[in-house]
Amino acid sequence: MPFILPSYLTFPMSVMYTSSCKQLIDRSITMCYWRRVRNTYKACGHVMNLPDEEIKCDLRHCKFSPKHPPNCLPPQCTKTCWQYRQYPQQYAPQIDKKCPRCSGQM
Secondary structure (H helix, E strand, O other): OOOOOOHHHOOOOOEEEEOOOOEEEEOOOOOOEEEEEEEEEOOOOOEEEOOOEEEOOOOOOEOOOOOOOOOOOOOHHHHHOEOOOOOOEEEOOEEOOOOOOOOOOO
8 A cells, every 4th residue: 555645744736747757747836935135235345135025926725825715724724735935035146336325325
């Protein structure tokens, strides 16, 4: 008898099984996540952290998504839907200018 993971340990829609290839293919589903940006200004050497931005997904199985049905409630929701956000994306662009404070824009 094959081992079957409980539904709360599986990732809905994240993996697709193809019978022709007999292999698992990652569909790279992106859930809701936070984006963190830390700008480094090369001309003056200052660093500026921008406010975190929440990026919403369009998945109905993500409890933070605007597409998540309002009638999907615990305990069923905790078994069928993601209960967490993905790890935050972090960007650290290197900008060839002075920061807004040093350039007089702030």
